Each structure stands twice: as C-alpha cells, then as structure tokens.
Amino acid sequence: MTSVRTSRTDAFVADLRELVPAGSILTDPDVVAAYASDQSRLTTSEPPAAVLIPHTTAHVSACLQMAARHGVPVIPRGAGSGLSGAANASADAVVLSLHRMDAFLEVDTANRLVVVQPGVVTADVRAAAAREGLFYPPDPGSVEFCTIGGNVATNAGGMCCVRYGVTGDFVLGLEVVLADGRILRTGRRTVKGVAGLDLTHLFVGSEGTLGVVTEVTLRLVPAPRPPHTMVATFDRLTDAGAAVAGIVGSGATPSMLEILDRTTVRAVDALMHMDLGADVAAVLLVQSDHADAGSELERVAAICSQAGAVDVMSTDDPAEGAMLLEARRQALPALERLGDWLLDDVCVPLTAVTTLIESIEDIAARHDLTIGVFGHAGDGNLHPTVIFDGGDDSSVRAARAAFDDITAAALALGGTVTGEHGVGRLKAGWLREELGPVGMDVQHAVKNALDPLHLLCPEGMLRTP
C-alpha cells in the first residue's frame, strides 16, 4: 500500500516539475516535516509527501489538475496557525502552501475595498486599510501572523465580532481554483448583489474542502473612533452573567465584550502581576468606539455595579485601555505556562454564557484538571482551555474527555461545537452530532458536487463517513 502511494506521489511530483518552477516543489524530509500539522493539539498528522509553494493562480491550477490526474490528496495551507487540524497532512498527500502568494493586488479607497492574494498577513490588511483611513475589523488572536486565505477558510473571528462581524462579513468575492484545476470567480466588487447562488459564502469556512482560494476581495469600513475601555471584576460568576445579560438587554453595542474566568484571571495574575485579585471569579472587559462611547460605558459600568461588580474601572485613554486589555491578550500565554493545553472553541446563546462556564467548572473538577475559560461573552463564543500533561497518558485521556464534555455541554445549551476555530480533524466527529444525518448528507452532496474524487482535505471536516 505504501509503495503504491509513494509511486503515485513520485509520478505526480515528476509530472508537476514540468509545469511549475523548480523551487515550488519541496520534498526534503526535514522541510516537509515542518508542514505536517497546524497549531492544533491531540490531532493526527504525518509529514506530507511533498510541499507545493505556488506563486501564481496558474501554478495552483496546474497543481490541482495534476493531483486530480494522479489521484493525490491535497491539503491547502495558510500560515499554519489553525487550531483544529484542518491543515494537518497525511503521508500520501501533498501540502499546498499559499504563503508566497502574498501580494496586495489593489487598494480601492473610493470603493472601500482591497483585493489581496491569500498569503497576505491579516495584520497587514488592517494596516493597509488604516493608512487609507479605513478599517478591516476581523482580529483573530493570531492576527499578526495568520493569513487572509486561512481566515477565509475558517471564517475567522476575533474580539471585534460582537460589533463588526466575522471574516465572511467582509468577503465580497473570491477567486477559487477548483479540485479539477478550473478557475472560478465568485461574488463581485459591489456591496450588494444577488446574481446566482451565493458561492462566495459557500467557500468561506469550507476549510479547504471545496477548492483553493487564490484571491480575496475584501470590503472595508470607515475607521472607528479610538475606543473607551472598561474593566469590571466580580467575585461571583453569576453576577458577571447578570452583567452580560444587562449589557445586552440595555441596547448597548460595545465594540468588545470579553470575559475571563477565575482560573484564567489567576494565571494572568501570576504571569503579569496585574493584581486582579485572588477572589475574583470573573473579569469583564468592554470597549466602545461610538460617538457617545463615554456615556455608553458609563451605562455599562452602572449595569456592572448593579449586578454586583466588586471593582469597575474606565478610561477614555486608548493607551490605558490597551494596558487593561493586556489581561485578555495574555490569557492564553498565561494558561500555556501551566502545562500542555488544549484550546476549545464553542459558542452558546448569550443567555447561556455563564451557565456554560459553571458547567466547565464542574467538568474540570470531575476530571481533576485545570480549565481556564476566556472569550467573547458578547457573542457567546468561549475558549475553554484544558491544561494537561502530554507526557502522562491518563492526563491526555482526561483532557480529551473533558474537551468532549465541554463540547457536549455547549450543544446541550443550544450552542455550536465551534464558533470560530473550525472543525478540522479535531471535531469532525462532533460535526455529525451537531448537524444530524440530513445535514451531513447535504454537506457531503455539496462536497461531492465540487470535489468528486475527494482529494481536497480527505481527512478534514467532510471526511468520508
């Protein structure tokens, strides 16, 4: 079996060398090993047979056409910062890394859009927009190194989503190379448009299973005002939950509404010496970038106090606000210091946020594990982070069981198994739980229509059942 696979990829690579520049095909074992997996934990992966580094859409098309001819699986990859194993490789597959296709093709200020290749780093899009007095909102945690192609593939989110939406809300159109090498253009350059089925948003979030994105047209919005920032600490989790409900119910539209739980606060305190308090059960961080941000955050502060906040602090100074935000930005680094970590990503209705955190406290106790929870309270999207010892089999088993318990709890609360990180290899099994048999059938029908040979990410979210 291995020899068949090897000879298949060898023949593929030999044929492909005729079509793309020499440097675009990497087969050195040390090099390809670096492309075996993304940043996910507890997912399977193997070094791929080769890594392809296209410079043009024509190269991508040649790679996919040749892969289809030889029956070689292809795993498209952005910066490899994903957390669900969607970009993980297998030994019989080739990885198609889009990092060299990193050009800004167009910045159209008057029509508020940019056209970029998939390898452009997200932070660079935000910076280019800012230079024109415009704003590209999506800000995943990996914003400084993740790429737009990966963001499109996973429909990435971030802290801005509560007010501005996710990556897909800013994608106007795509160029996609299909599994057979044909080049498809979807969407348009206009803000509105309903000509035909919405293929753009079919590809957004498809995790590389339907085609390879080679160009992205992104909508920009006017630059917001510098935000005002508020931090509130609570010594009871339910009080923080009441505050979140109160803020949502007040009609406030903050540009950020984040929560840190007790475990995360302690870890951050240990790392940053921010003196948030040993008895703190939860911290809420809120920003507003409205014209009336000051009075909006005054109302929010009053709601927090009424809900039982121990301490409330506000500032209209962006630098001070950024310092307050450090508690949130350091949440994962702080938890990482406690051991190996498995970062989850579930989303529940707004009213279930603190109920889920309570369930997670029970799950942590039951499995005798430390689990820190932080995330986007304003849209119900939390990141429970399970700390474990990767060198201890029973600890790994406990971590995985806790992870599954958390995902089940989110589903039971009317939520989803993934809010922004994606399904990948990590949650392919959970996808069926959430979507049910008819849902899965339709997902696979669409997959079959676009990739009948099942060569794109065959072990990803739409793996053969």
Place this chain on the structure above:
Amino acid sequence: MTSVRTSRTDAFVADLRELVPAGSILTDPDVVAAYASDQSRLTTSEPPAAVLIPHTTAHVSACLQMAARHGVPVIPRGAGSGLSGAANASADAVVLSLHRMDAFLEVDTANRLVVVQPGVVTADVRAAAAREGLFYPPDPGSVEFCTIGGNVATNAGGMCCVRYGVTGDFVLGLEVVLADGRILRTGRRTVKGVAGLDLTHLFVGSEGTLGVVTEVTLRLVPAPRPPHTMVATFDRLTDAGAAVAGIVGSGATPSMLEILDRTTVRAVDALMHMDLGADVAAVLLVQSDHADAGSELERVAAICSQAGAVDVMSTDDPAEGAMLLEARRQALPALERLGDWLLDDVCVPLTAVTTLIESIEDIAARHDLTIGVFGHAGDGNLHPTVIFDGGDDSSVRAARAAFDDITAAALALGGTVTGEHGVGRLKAGWLREELGPVGMDVQHAVKNALDPLHLLCPEGMLRTP
C-alpha cells in the same frame, strides 16, 4: 404532450389529497390563475395546474415527496411581490404558496432573535422587534406586504442596507424542505458558528431553486435612535456624484443614502406637488441614526454644498424627516402614472453611480423612452424604471432593449445584473453573462446535488441551459 402533463399532475393531486387537508389543494381555474405570476413585467407565465397551501412543514414535505414521485415541477411562492418572475408558474407545475405558514414561533428578547414561519409579513417582524426595543433592519419597498420567506429566497434589501446590510445578514438558521421531501436544518441560534459548510447562506438568495424554506431564525439588533434627515438638490448630476463620493470618503456611515434622478424628481413633483424644482438634476436623501447624527449630517450637508448643491435642508424631527422621505417613497408610484413600467435593479461600485445614471440618460434618448432612476446611492444599487406602452409592440421592444442596455452598462462598470430583486425568469439569460461558463457550471453542479430531478423552479435562475 399536454395530456401527459395533465394526467401527471392529476395523479399527483389525487395522491396528495390522501396526505394533506382538503382545503390545501386548489385547482379552480379562476383561483389558480391568480397564482400565475409575481409582480414582474415582460416575463412569461401560465396558470399552474394546482396551488398547494400547506399549513405545516409536514405538509410541505408531503407535497415535495409526492411531486418528486410524479415528476411534477414545484414553484414555491411567498407574497408574490417579487419583480423578477422567480415565482412565475407553468401549466405543468404546481405553485406551493407559503402564506398560511405565518406564525411567530418564538421571540427571544434576551438572545435577540425571532423564529418565524416563512409567511410572516416583513413589517410584522419589524413591529414585533420594535415592541421588544429591538430592530429588524431589512426594509424592501414591499415591506408592508412581502413575506420573510420571499425575502430569504431573494436576499431582499431596502434603504437600510447602506448601514445595516441585507436579509442574509440577519438569517442565523433555516428549516428547509429539500426537493425529495427531507427536512434539513441549517445554521444555529448563536451569533457565531462555523460547524460545516455554510448551507444557510447557500439557501438565502437561491430563489426557491434548492428547497423550500419553512422556518427562519432571524437575528435582531438594538433599536436605533430616531434618525436625522437631510435633503440636497443638485442642478448637475456630476455634482450629486461628487457629493456621494465625498460622503463615502468622509467616513460618515449614514443609515440611508438615496438618490432620485431628474426624471424621477419631475414625476414626483407632478404627483406630490413637492416643488422640488424643474431644473433639478438629482436629489440626495440622507439619514443618520448615530448618537452624533446631528453633527454627522452637518458634515454631510457641508459636503453637498461644497459639491454644488443648490438647496440643502436638514431636520432632527422624525416626522419632518418622514415627510422629506416621501419624495423617495413615491418615486415608483409617481413613475407608474407615466405608463407601463419595467423596474430594473442593478448594482455598481460606489464610484460608478452617476456614470451609470448618465449612461441611462443616453440609453433613454437612444430608445426614445422615459427612464427614471432612483435607488440606494450609498451602496451603488439603482432601480432604473423604464416607462413604455404595453399596447404598442415597438414600445415593448424598445423597453426590453433599453432594459438590456442598462444591464450591460452596469456589468461593464464592474457591477452586477441584480443587486436585490433577483434573477428569476427576467434575468436568467444575464446570469450567464455575469458568471461565465465556470461559474454557471458550479451553480448547476450545486443545483444538481440538491435537486437532481430539476423540479424546483425549472424555469428560474438555474434553468437548464
């Protein structure tokens, strides 16, 4: 041929009578004739063989299962207010009218969502939201009588889109009956979620070609402030274009930015005696509902004056603002008085709005027709309205030619053949022009995957080539 078709639908109706209540199947020729077409002009249609009026999702499922068994085409229909002929019937088809499925299933204020059946009138959703201090933004021109099901099918827009987005931006999840009768649930109740391919937005805007929507979960937003309103008149179209560009470039985010051209202004003046002025080449109507709406509209007014506006008028009084808006609301009624009308719907990049209006002036002159243009300048979505004499063949031919010229002009400017009305029968031919052969192939591949017998809207936007 007719007899085969007749016996096929007769057998279908006979079998269906066993499964659904007697009153749900209408075959009286006078009654079915009323379901032959939507509000589109110059589209083909025939009275359907029968009209089915389901009361439950189970009825819809039974209808589609039975239709698949007998090979009978099915045309889903909302209020019939569509303008593209997507709901037009054929003699061998049955119309499935969802108007009786008009229940509010849930209003969840704390999680800011409603769950409704497709037959709920859009204005009723807006009213229900308002009662809870919330807001459902989409406001198509037909908002008082169109239904949510139809809005989802066409991804309907309106005047709010410039700030709030279109119907699809508020659809969290759907229940859809597939062509074979199976019941699919897509999406979720949470604000974010990336579990699997985005099937929700594949069905939004699919014009009944992929399935029948039987339940819609809609996201609501906090109620905005009462808007401030500004009206500016221009005696040169290019000045109005400069004003639009200036407003967009200023970073202002108005909640409405509408334009009326010379022909429309004259028609409105004749109807309403608003005395907008015989020399007016264009009118801009702008609203803002921000906390700083007053200062935002002051800036907008200054931009208009600088661009050469003849007259600028502002008010912070909502009632006065509504009166100023009447010029826009009466645009179509005013143009309707001039003769038969063919209402177009194209969308171009923001910078091309007045270029398109100039092109349309040329097209009107060339075909010796009156064409009024009004629409959503803030998102490039215009509604050129061709006035013609339906009793005069040469006038009908000229109207159709002018309509095609307008659509071609929009495409040439980097636009789309439809911004919010949809493709339907009216523009099925233009869809291929816009999407190209690969785009059409993929559209049909998805259609085939979900409706392999081609029974849903077989003469609609994805009609067999």
